[in-house]
Amino acid sequence: MPMTCLAIQLEGAFHVGNLVLRELPLGELAPHHVRVAIRAASLNFRDLLMVRGVYNPKQPTPLIPCSDGAGEVLAVGANVRAFKVGDRVTTCFFQDFCSGEATREKMSTSLGGPIQGTLRTVCDFLETGLVHTPSYLTDGEAATLPCAALTAWNALVEQGNVKPGQTILLQGTGGVSIAALQIARELLGAQVILLSRSAEKLRLASAYRLLGAIDTGATPDWSKAARALTPGGRGVDHVVDVGGADTLQQSIRALRPGGTVSVIGVLSGAKTELQLTPMLMQNLRLQGVLVGTREMQLRMNAAYTSAAIKPIISQQFSLAEARQAFAALALGAHFGKVVIRVDA
Ligand SMILES: NC(=O)c1ccc[n+]([C@@H]2O[C@H](COP(=O)([O-])OP(=O)(O)OC[C@H]3O[C@@H](n4cnc5c(N)ncnc54)[C@H](OP(=O)(O)O)[C@@H]3O)[C@@H](O)[C@H]2O)c1
Structure with a gap:
């Protein structure tokens, strides 16, 4: 079991230039948490706004950006029932918004601000903050779904x-x-x-x-x-x-x-x-429309699987190239999603 992870952190003032690669210690795994080896993350425009200090100028730093990630379960806490070691999993944008009406409390559980995000090699998530990855998708493809695709699904299908x-x-x-x-x-x-x-x-x-x-x-x-x-x-x-x-x-x-x-x-x-x-x-x-719930994500994944929809990845970067990935998103030349290969 790894004792440390590599992470991209925003340190100090809000600016893409202040994203730095750090080795960080991993704490004890909590009973309701699942420890995941992240293989891929994807960038959303929100992540850029967050790093620039536009989305929430009061967001404390250091902050590990990004809400979207996919990887493999390394360990589960004593109370976890839904996942086991070796499962392929994808993050939920909200870590504790499974279903029902939106509340301020549920909507304050988003990854990549205020909760530390997915731009790291290992990360602990609440059991309610993950879904199983559809088996036909690569980790990079799955990592495109939690924010952008779920928002589109919620807008067109759910609402x-x-x-x-x-x-x-x-x-x-x-x-x-x-x-x-x-x-x-x-x-x-x-x-x-x-x-x-x-x-x-x-x-x-x-x-x-x-x-x-x-x-x-x-x-x-x-x-x-x-x-x-x-x-x-x-x-x-x-x-x-x-x-x-x-x-x-x-x-x-x-x-x-x-x-x-x-x-x-x-x-x-x-x-x-x-x-x-x-x-x-x-x-x-x-x-x-603000993204969607875990239940919506499960329905979306089932629908994607039934039609074998392959999300479109435009550009891929390594974890060490995170600044270039954010710059690419800001440039806006992409068609579909910008993905960061965390294991590269
Ligand atoms: N409410 C929610 O839950 C939610 C969830 C996800 C995203 N969002 C928001 O939705 C927006 C898009 O997010 P995204 O992640 O899809 O962004 P993105 O991947 O960066 O895509 C933005 C694309 O929109 C076009 N564009 C850029 N500037 C524009 C402008 N001023 N007016 C019209 N079109 C413009 C460009 O496409 P072309 O080059 O083809 O013109 C650009 O590639 C952002 O504001 C983001 O914060 C909201």
Whole structure:
């Protein structure tokens, strides 16, 4: 049993340049904890915001970033029943939010802030903070699921109740949007209109037989273009809004009467002015989504397994290259997920 682990820690001020590789001692394994050898972690935009001090400027450091990881059980505490040594496991974003309504307490159990995260070779998790990894997935692929994919699943399936043939508008080609694209096309039989700032990324996404691909550089009035792609120009059924400030008004404009915007991200900022009249005159719904519960993750994993969905990894880095991985995410050239091979 290892006595120490290697970890990437944010030390001192919030800045990607303050991520350092350290050897840290491992304590006693607590009765309700599972000790896991992490093989892969994935980055979410949230992790970048956390390291930059934007997500929670009061987050104490040192902090081990990242919520998403997958690996193998090394040991279990005396009271653990759900896992055994050798099991392949994936983290849950919330360590203690298994099901039911959100509460402040449950939502304060997220990994990678406030709880120390997955960018390390060995980590102890609550039994409630892990699920078994679907056997057809590699650890790298499994590590892409806990935050981005579960958020997309929650938006479209658990809360969105999207039906076959409905039209979904997705923004950009990062972790959440590409997971939503896969869920929409490979599981739900929904139609997708995809926005991107990159013609090359839209070309890559064409393998999913899109209803429409809109280059937002060339078509800044994309809500009008999206509506024009729907039957009779009525508007889309559901928008997964990751842009925030600069996109929300257009997301609302793209909807059909009775349609839904899942409010998920703040890539362009978190403050905006909205025209409220269309909201009531057209019976629209704005639904905030914050990742999902462990039960949702189990349902998502079962659905992924039934359709053998392979998450899309765009770039991989080693643990020692963590700063480069964060820089790559910030650059935004990825299509799908950025993964860190912890065992490399
Ligand atoms: N609420 C939740 O539970 C939850 C969960 C996960 C993520 N999020 C949030 O959702 C957002 C996306 O997260 P992610 O991890 O998927 O990010 P990501 O992997 O970094 O992907 C972002 C992609 O969106 C596009 N983009 C970048 N800036 C944009 C902008 N200003 N306006 C519109 N599109 C832009 C880019 O795609 P193109 O190059 O193709 O344009 C970029 O690759 C973030 O704000 C994140 O904090 C929220």
